[in-house]
Amino acid sequence: xxxxxxxxxxxxxxxxxxxxxxxxxxxxxxxxxxxxxxxxxxxxxxxxxxxxxxxxxxxxxxxxxxxxxxxxxxxxxxxxxxxxxxxxxxxxxxxxxxxxxxxxxxxxxxxxxxxxxxxxxxxxxxxxxxxxxxxxxxxxxxxxxxxxxxxxxxxxxxxxxxxxxxxxxxxxxxxxxxxxxxxxxxxxxxxxxxxxxxxxxxxxxxxxxxxxxxxxxxxxxxxxxxxxxxxxxxxxxxxxxxxxxxxxxxxxxxxxxxxxxxxxxxxxxxxxxxxxxxxxxxxxxxxxxxx
Amino acid sequence: xxxxxxxxxxxxxxxxxxxxxxxxxxxxxxxxxxxxxxxxxxxxxxxxxxxxxxxxxxxxxxxxxxxxxxxxxxxxxxxxxxxxxxxxxxxxxxxxxxxxxxxxxxxxxxxxxxxxxxxxxxxxxxxxxxxxxxxxxxxxxxxxxxxxxxxxxxxxxxxxxxxxxxxxxxxxxxxxxxxxxxxxxxxxxxxxxxxxxxxxxxxxxxxxxxxxxxxxxxxxxxxxxxxxxxxxxxxxxxxxxxxxxxxxxxxxxxxxxxxxxxxxxxxxxxxxxxxxxxxxxxxxxxxxxxx
Numbered sequence: 001x002x003x004x005x006x007x008x009x010x011x012x013x014x015x016x017x018x019x020x021x022x023x024x025x026x027x028x029x030x031x032x033x034x035x036x037x038x039x040x041x042x043x044x045x046x047x048x049x050x051x052x053x054x055x056x057x058x059x060x061x062x063x064x065x066x067x068x069x070x071x072x073x074x075x076x077x078x079x080x081x082x083x084x085x086x087x088x089x090x091x092x093x094x095x096x097x098x099x100x101x102x103x104x105x106x107x108x109x110x111x112x113x114x115x116x117x118x119x120x121x122x123x124x125x126x127x128x129x130x131x132x133x134x135x136x137x138x139x140x141x142x143x144x145x146x147x148x149x150x151x152x153x154x155x156x157x158x159x160x161x162x163x164x165x166x167x168x169x170x171x172x173x174x175x176x177x178x179x180x181x182x183x184x185x186x187x188x189x190x191x192x193x194x195x196x197x198x199x200x201x202x203x204x205x206x207x208x209x210x211x212x213x214x215x216x217x218x219x220x221x222x223x224x225x226x227x228x229x230x231x232x233x234x235x236x237x238x239x240x241x242x243x244x245x246x247x248x249x250x251x252x253x254x255x256x257x258x259x260x261x262x263x264x265x266x267x268x269x270x271x272x273x274x275x276x277x278x279x280x281x282x283x284x285x286x287x288x289x290x291x
Numbered sequence: 292x293x294x295x296x297x298x299x300x301x302x303x304x305x306x307x308x309x310x311x312x313x314x315x316x317x318x319x320x321x322x323x324x325x326x327x328x329x330x331x332x333x334x335x336x337x338x339x340x341x342x343x344x345x346x347x348x349x350x351x352x353x354x355x356x357x358x359x360x361x362x363x364x365x366x367x368x369x370x371x372x373x374x375x376x377x378x379x380x381x382x383x384x385x386x387x388x389x390x391x392x393x394x395x396x397x398x399x400x401x402x403x404x405x406x407x408x409x410x411x412x413x414x415x416x417x418x419x420x421x422x423x424x425x426x427x428x429x430x431x432x433x434x435x436x437x438x439x440x441x442x443x444x445x446x447x448x449x450x451x452x453x454x455x456x457x458x459x460x461x462x463x464x465x466x467x468x469x470x471x472x473x474x475x476x477x478x479x480x481x482x483x484x485x486x487x488x489x490x491x492x493x494x495x496x497x498x499x500x501x502x503x504x505x506x507x508x509x510x511x512x513x514x515x516x517x518x519x520x521x522x523x524x525x526x527x528x529x530x531x532x533x534x535x536x537x538x539x540x541x542x543x544x545x546x547x548x549x550x551x552x553x554x555x556x557x558x559x560x561x562x563x564x565x566x567x568x569x570x571x572x573x574x575x576x577x578x579x580x581x582x
Contacts, residue, residue: 106424123426127418130466131458133397135414157487165469167422175421175466178456178481187492189480190469196448201478 010273032287033062035093040070092118118282141173143274156185164211210251220256301564323578324353326384331361383409409573432464434565447476455502501542511547
């Protein structure tokens, strides 16, 4: 059984990007520059954005963090987005989700210039990705594909079941894996809350990608021997014995399922760390496009 | 066994649109206006575009047909598209595919204003559709969903297999059917040329949508009793005994498969006629948006 070490691969990618940035500088080209807008002071969101800024520092990007009050109006937030759209020094930017109630997330995402939308959430990027045109691929599905690729896990002709149909993970990864490409060509089934007899579907799967957010949902009797498991779940579960007061638990009953798997991502340290590296990759691409 | 009569439903939709147009005129509003660009003189393309123009006449839309020489340059074609983008009298337009070699189809599609892209092929529309935002849905998948809906065929929780992953049929219908909506909520498997053991997959399907273009590919031993069959294939097969010299043959071995089906689309007269009606629906929507 092979552990798909997202932490290591993520570090490899960051080191590759670091070199690429050095090369750019040596060639007199500008550093990539990522900006992030965060509204309010949600703990998890601050942690995520903080890691993104630190990752920028590590690889040698410029970064700008724009912290806005929880009480900001939609109009003022749109103004900030417009400013970043126009700012030529910024290659790409993200708006950390979720946004406070009263702000229309869809309107905000649509306001971002698709050429700077390094999260890949704008419909133009989502459509380009679906239609196999060059685009920014959302970080989590991009990270999953990269992880499978770096561990040389064959996907072509495999039965792949994606559990969960969110716009940021399940849906895009189901599209990518079924495309005609080196990292795709799988026969993909997208399962979700309305799926009946899920067990009979997952038991036929060569590869299972679970993006539900229900701790230890996927049990060992739901998978076949020799399965590959990608666990996207990261649920915080209270845990008094942990210094943080909580543990991060995946969608998969790791202890038992890993015994039947030929490869599996741990939680934490699997898909999670990949997302930041893929965001950095998108930012590099955005910068490079402008050369 | 119920025959899903696309010809009849398509006629119903056209009659509904005809009434809506009369109402618009009675209320002093403008008629919808569809324009179509056709390059060259391919027989099938001319037939398709001709039917679209006749359908416009029937429902009371204005229509403009722009016929361009096979030898037109990409640059001049882009100029025509720009002209239609700017023409306020035109609500929506289509560029009939395929285009002659030497013209970059992707570049052409990207040049169409997404607000006038009633074929729904522009990535912005494709992305909006995928992300469940209001958009123009490509006519064939839209027609399939409408046909299932009008015949009250339950999709929620059903195992649905889509065969073929084209950008204009298989991919979008697989997305639509798996979305959380009245006409979706199915567990969808997207199968394609690299799929292994297709028979074992299709034999588990409650609904099969075949969009391969291989005459009589789907045999009766590949389906279970009680299946619903949507046959999107329309291949011209030489036939000396037909006055046209050819017959239109679907992907499904209709004679035998229909015996096991609870509902099935014929070819011709199934999905085919639906596409024009859905194009007209999109054009109506484009017109209405501008009121």
